[in-house]
Amino acid sequence: MKLPLTYNLRSVTIRWRSTLATVLCTALVVAVYVVIQSLAVGLEKSSGNTGDPRNLLVIRRGATAESTSQITPEQYRIIRYFKGIERDATGMPLASSDLSLVINVPRMQGGEANAIVRGVSPLGAKLRPQVRLTAGRWFTPGKREVIVSERLAARLAGMQIGESFKTGPATLTVVGQFDGDRSAFDSEIWMDVNEARSIFDRENFSSVLLRPVDDAAREEIIRQLDGDKRFKLRGLPEELYYLEQTGAVKLIKILGNFLAATMSIGAVFAAMNTMYAAVGARTREIGTLRVLGYRRKTILAGILIEGAFLALLGGAIGCALSFFFNGWSVGTLSFETFSESVFDFRITPKLVAQGLAFSIVVGLVGSLLPAIRAARLPVISALKAT
Amino acid sequence: MSLGGFILKNALRNKRRSFLTAGSVAISMFLFVTLQVALREMTIPPEDVSASLRIAVRNKISLANTLPARQLPAISRLPGVAVITPFTFFGGKFKDDDSLGFAQFGVDPEKFLRLFGEAKIPADQLAEWKKTRDSCIVGKDTAKRYGLKIGDRVTLVGTIFPVDLELKIAGIYEGTIDDTNMWFHHKYLDEAMNNWGKVGMWWLKAENAGVVPDLLRRINAEFASTSAEVRAETERAFQMSFVSMWGNISLLINSICTVVVFTLALVTASTMSMAIRERFRELAVLKALGFRRRQLVACILAESLGLALAGALIGVGGAAILFSSGKFSFFPVFELTPRIAGLAFLIGGLLGVIAMLAPARSVSRMSVVQGLKTLD
Numbered sequence: 140m141k142l143p144l145t146y147n148l149r150s151v152t153i154r155w156r157s158t159l160a161t162v163l164c165t166a167l168v169v170a171v172y173v174v175i176q177s178l179a180v181g182l183e184k185s186s187g188n189t190g191d192p193r194n195l196l197v198i199r200r201g202a203t204a205e206s207t208s209q210i211t212p213e214q215y216r217i218i219r220y221f222k223g224i225e226r227d228a229t230g231m232p233l234a235s236s237d238l239s240l241v242i243n244v245p246r247m248q249g250g251e252a253n254a255i256v257r258g259v260s261p262l263g264a265k266l267r268p269q270v271r272l273t274a275g276r277w278f279t280p281g282k283r284e285v286i287v288s289e290r291l292a293a294r295l296a297g298m299q300i301g302e303s304f305k306t307g308p309a310t311l312t313v314v315g316q317f318d319g320d321r322s323a324f325d326s327e328i329w330m331d332v333n334e335a336r337s338i339f340d341r342e343n344f345s346s347v348l349l350r351p352v353d354d355a356a357r358e359e360i361i362r363q364l365d366g367d368k369r370f371k372l373r374g375l376p377e378e379l380y381y382l383e384q385t386g387a388v389k390l391i392k393i394l395g396n397f398l399a400a401t402m403s404i405g406a407v408f409a410a411m412n413t414m415y416a417a418v419g420a421r422t423r424e425i426g427t428l429r430v431l432g433y434r435r436k437t438i439l440a441g442i443l444i445e446g447a448f449l450a451l452l453g454g455a456i457g458c459a460l461s462f463f464f465n466g467w468s469v470g471t472l473s474f475e476t477f478s479e480s481v482f483d484f485r486i487t488p489k490l491v492a493q494g495l496a497f498s499i500v501v502g503l504v505g506s507l508l509p510a511i512r513a514a515r516l517p518v519i520s521a522l523k524a525t
Numbered sequence: 526m527s528l529g530g531f532i533l534k535n536a537l538r539n540k541r542r543s544f545l546t547a548g549s550v551a552i553s554m555f556l557f558v559t560l561q562v563a564l565r566e567m568t569i570p571p572e573d574v575s576a577s578l579r580i581a582v583r584n585k586i587s588l589a590n591t592l593p594a595r596q597l598p599a600i601s602r603l604p605g606v607a608v609i610t611p612f613t614f615f616g617g618k619f620k621d622d623d624s625l626g627f628a629q630f631g632v633d634p635e636k637f638l639r640l641f642g643e644a645k646i647p648a649d650q651l652a653e654w655k656k657t658r659d660s661c662i663v664g665k666d667t668a669k670r671y672g673l674k675i676g677d678r679v680t681l682v683g684t685i686f687p688v689d690l691e692l693k694i695a696g697i698y699e700g701t702i703d704d705t706n707m708w709f710h711h712k713y714l715d716e717a718m719n720n721w722g723k724v725g726m727w728w729l730k731a732e733n734a735g736v737v738p739d740l741l742r743r744i745n746a747e748f749a750s751t752s753a754e755v756r757a758e759t760e761r762a763f764q765m766s767f768v769s770m771w772g773n774i775s776l777l778i779n780s781i782c783t784v785v786v787f788t789l790a791l792v793t794a795s796t797m798s799m800a801i802r803e804r805f806r807e808l809a810v811l812k813a814l815g816f817r818r819r820q821l822v823a824c825i826l827a828e829s830l831g832l833a834l835a836g837a838l839i840g841v842g843g844a845a846i847l848f849s850s851g852k853f854s855f856f857p858v859f860e861l862t863p864r865i866a867g868l869a870f871l872i873g874g875l876l877g878v879i880a881m882l883a884p885a886r887s888v889s890r891m892s893v894v895q896g897l898k899t900l901d
Contacts, residue, residue, distance in 0.1 A: 160795030167788045171781060178777075199687055206589060207616075207685040241589040251766060253587060307586045308752065339586065340752055371687065398781065401556050402788070408549040409792040412542060416799050469773040477589060 147445040150417065151452075158449060161406075161413040161505075165453025165498050166460060168402045173461040173486060173494040175395035178469070179388045181485040186385045189322035190377035194266055195357055197347040197364060200373040204384065204476045205239040206255065209343040212236075214370060221363060223356025224349050227262070234349035235263035238335045241478045242306045242328075245296045252295060252470070253478040255327045256285075256306075258335030266348050269322050270329075275300040275315030280331035283338075286315035290325045290481045294470050298328075309338045323381050326470075326480045348377060387473060387480075403501055406450075410505025414446050418513040425513050426521030439514040446506020447499050454498025458491045528824070536828045539800065543832060546796045550836025550876065551843070553789035554869045557782055558844040561865045564778050568768045577734060579640065581612075581763040582727040582744055585754040591723040592753050594715075603743050605736030606729050610636040611711045613725035617681025617690060619671070627667045629681060629690075631711035632728075640730050643701050650675065650696025658713050660695035664704035668697045688717045727755075786872055794880040797829050801884030808888050809896025818889045825885050830877035837873025841866050 151158055190196075197218060202208035210218075215236045224232040238258035243251045257263075264270060264277075278284035292298035292313075303312040311330065319325035332344070351357035361374040418425070425438060464484040473480035537543055582600070584590035594611065601609050610633040619626050634655045638644060646662060654662050663673055673679065673694055681690045692709055715721045731737045737759065744757035758766070768775075801808075808821055845866070848859045 157795045157799055160791045164788050164791050167784050171784055175777075175781075201683055201687065201689075203684045209687060241587045243585075243587045250768075253589075307590075307754065308750075339590065398556065401552060402785065405549045405552045405788065405792065408545045408552070409795070412545050412792070412796050412799070415541065469777075471774045472771055 144444065147441045148448055150421070151445055151449055153417075157413045157416055161409045161449055162453040162456065164409040165406050165450045165501055166456035168399070168406045168501070169454045169457030169494045169498050170460040171402060172395060172399040172497060173458055173490050174464050174484065175391060175398060176490055176493070177461065177464065177484045177486045178482075179391040179395065180487055180490065181469075181483045182388050182391065182480070183385055184485050185321060185323060185325070185480070185482040186381045186388075187378075188320070189269070189324065189381035191266065191268065191350075192376070192378055193350050194377035195349055195351055195360060195374050196377045196380045197349070197372055197374045198345070198380070200371045205237070205346045205380075206241055206476050206478075208345050210236065210345065210347055210372065211343050214372065215344055215347055218347050218349070218364075218372075221349075221360055223351050223353075223359055225352050227265070231262070232349070233262060233266060234347060235260045235266050236332060236344040236347050237263055238332050238339075238341055239345040239476075240335070240339055240341070241476065244298075244304060244306075247294055247296050253472075254291065254295065255476060255478045256335060256339075257327045257329050258332035259329055260332045263332070263348065264329075266350060267324065269320040270317050270324050271320070272315050273318045275313075278314055278330055280334055283309055283311050283334070284314045285311045285328050285330040286317055287313050287328050288319050288325045288481070289316045290319070290468055291328065291470075291479070292316055293468075294479070294481065307338055307340075321483070323384065323480065325482075326473075326478065384473065384476070387471065399497070403497070406453075406501045407505045410446055410450060410502055411508060413449070414442065414506040414509035415512070417445070418442065418509045421513075422516060422521050422524040425516055426518055426524065429516070429518045430522065435514040439510045442510035442513050443503055443506050446510070447502040450498045450502025450505065451495065454495045454501075457498065458486075458494050461486055461494070532824055532827045532831070535804075535824070536831055542796060542800060546793055546800075547832050547836035547839065549789060549792045549796075550833050550873055551838075551840035553785050554837045554840030554873055555844050556785050557872065558841055558861060558865055558869050560778050560782050560785075561868070562844075562848065562859060562861055564775055565862065565865065566859065567771055568775055576760045578607075578731045578737070579760040580729050580731060580737065580741065580744070580757055581760055582729070582755050582757045583725075583763075585756045588726075591725055592727065592755060594722050594724055596727065596748065596753070596755070599747055600727060600729065600744060603740060603747070605732050605740045607732045608636050608639045609727055609729035610640055611724035611726075612728040613711060613714060614685070615681060615683065615690065615709075615714065616685040617683050619679065619681055626671075627664075627705045627707060629661075629707040629709065631714040631725075632708050633711055634708075637708060640728060641701060644698045645700035646696050646698040654695035657693065657695055658710050659691060659693055661692040661707050661709035662696040662698050663694055663707045664701070665697050665699040666704045667707065668694075670705075673697075686714070686718065688714075690714065690717060786876075790876050790879060793829075793833060793876050794883065797832075797880040798884040800828075801825060801881075801888060805888070805891065805896050809891065809893050812896065813893045821888055822881075822885045825881050825888065826878065829881035830874060833873045833877030833880065834870065837870050840873075841869045 197210065198205060198208035199210065219232050219234045224234055226232055237260070240256055241253045242256050244254045246252050272286065273289055275286070278286050287298045297304045298313055300313055300316060303310050317329070319327070336342070336344075349360075351360055357376075364370060364372050364374045428438060465486045466483050468481055468483045470479045470481045472478070582592070584592050597609070597611070600606065611631065613631040615629040615631060617629055638646070638651065650662065654660050667673070675694055675696060677694045679692050679694065681692065683689055690709065690713070698704065711724065731740050741757045741759070744755060748755045811821060841861075845861050848861050
């Protein structure tokens with residue numbers, strides 16, 4: 140005989156005080172889990188969303204980031220005239236030599252941040268269509284001008300259009316802001332590459348970005364770079380390079396899992412308390428059900444469902460709570476570039492599903508022992524219970 | 526039965542519930558303590574004894590920019606400089622590590638011990654290191670982790686530098702706050718880089734604390750408006766500049782701590798009120814026997830506080846044991862300070878008090894007749 144589900148579901152609301160505590164407790168645990176994982180997802184998405192699938196990035200072999208890579212002007216001249224690189228309308232190869240370096244900039248709320256300055260050549264912008272100017276104008280080479288990502292400008296002091304900041308021997312003026320389309324470029328300041336080389340006293344470039352005509356040409360260029368022992372350079376798809384820049388993701392995930400695991404024990408305790416109390420208070424009711432012919436198994440399943448429902452309710456509230464964070468942008472240290480990287484909390488359907496599943500598990504584990512106890516109650520003494 | 530015994534009996538009458546209550550307090554306090562310790566490591570780096578005399582000089586643009594080696598004589602001759610060494614972070618990968626397992630620095634071996642006096646190393650090993658240009662010394666924690674012995678040869682694959690370094694281990698040191706670093710001859714790196722002529726930073730030690738502010742000012746002024754302007758700061762200030770880089774992460778951890786404590790308050794409060802409500806009848810009997818309202822409330826308070834503090838003791842104690850075992854070596858020093866432990870106990874105690882407020886109120890309000898009638 141099946142126990143009507145409504146019996147268990149309605150029982151949940153009877154002891155509302157402890158039920159509420161359990162629901163809220165599960166809600167908070169699930170919210171913490173979802174929020175922290177969404178941080179990892181946001182960082183992954185920002186890295187995964189960077190680059191153009193047609194582009195190839197060339198960096199020094201062994202370098203883990205552009206900022207620690209070096210390419211000499213001679214190497215650039217050779218690479219630029221490799222076969223199989225697309226050309227623009229004027230016949231110039233679509234290749235850009237960039238300089239990437241880290242500078243200290245004051246933060247809006249005090250303290251200092253490391254920010255990436257990218258020196259780009261005129262073709263560099265064409266190769267990165269993700270970057271769109273949203274305010275002001277493009278920098279003029281030679282005029283000590285820069286453009287800044289909107290999202291970075293919101294975090295740093297002196298980065299609004301018309302303001303200027305001092306770094307090294309130069310004072311740079313912000314003349315425009317851009318949107319990086321939620322990519323790693325959202326953490327950058329851009330200026331002319333040769334101007335950057337002279338200001339920061341760098342003879343070499345950091346990287347070369349180029350666009351092969353097709354996949355075969357791309358493979359050929361990668362092979363050519365690998366084969367040339369003098370070069371000590373490595374070519375890889377631009378998208379792949381940014382995908383690898385996610386060392387912090389691992390750390391955030393570890394933090395998230397550690398918190399979820401530990402806090403869930405607390406939530407299980409809370410659920411257990413509530414369910415034990417629920418079973419204790421309903422001893423006579425359960426005895427009656429048994430007399431009516433309900434099987435032990437049915438009672439067990441009923442209590443389990445009750446616990447799972449309770450926790451699921453909490454899980455749903457938790458997921459709803461976590462949506463307050465969705466899209467909120469944060470910045471923290473990137474381990475690869477040693478600079479501030481800006482990204483968002485991203486709550487995905489998958490994360491919500493994980494959060495809900497997690498809450499059901501908490502509910503089931505928490506109500507298992509009380510359910511067994513309820514199922515084992517001897518009928519006669521249960522009926523006698525006050 | 527004494528009053529104390531009565532309270533104890535009451536607290537343990539439903540052993541399962543007492544365990545669950547104390548257990549949830551314990552877990553939350555464990556989390557709280559762990560997060561706070563991690564946050565402290567991130568925001569207030571540990572400090573060596575002689576750190577107050579040490580000065581770090583780096584390129585003003587950012588730490589990632591180098592300084593010309595020719596700055597050395599200009600800084601050395603400033604009054605108050607006791608000792609100075611080049612100091613370059615190599616950032617090499619060791620073996621199959623996919624990330625940097627430990628830090629390696631190029632320094633002047635002749636000056637190293639005078640600068641970092643807390644490092645203990647046998648005299649013969651130190652002499653061997655000073656003598657051999659391609660040798661290095663390594664902290665005992667790293668030596669243990671990778672099973673390195675004196676005489677071993679190691680290769681560091683450069684990630685920042687376009688060269689790999691082959692080094693022979695001349696000695697193993699200990700006694701600093703972070704015994705994980707590797708130190709090698711700066712000259713060796715310079716040669717590997719074809720007479721590079723640059724350094725990552727300068728580290729120096731002042732003759733006494735009094736000259737430090739003046740020295741900082743003089744170093745900064747010395748290179749103002751040159752092609753390589755510098756920023757000189759105390760070791761402490763230098764470390765603190767890293768803190769700011771963490772960005773929003775510290776705020777995030779603090780928010781999590783708050784949520785954890787709040788969640789716990791909910792659980793404990795609901796359990797306590799459950800425990801009290803189920804013995805309303807008994808409490809009514811006690812009242813009928815002539816116990817005063819204040820005494821009953823005191824009983825409940827003692828029980829609630831006792832359970833919460835027992836939980837806090839387990840949580841904080843567990844954390845203390847775990848951290849001191851060194852298995853939790855995410856940070857070089859994972860130290861549970863008395864302040865954090867005290868804070869955890871304070872929160873635990875407060876929870877105990879908050880949890881008993883609602884039940885105590887209903888107990889003191891109930892009339893004897895009402896209480897005796899209670900069934901549940």
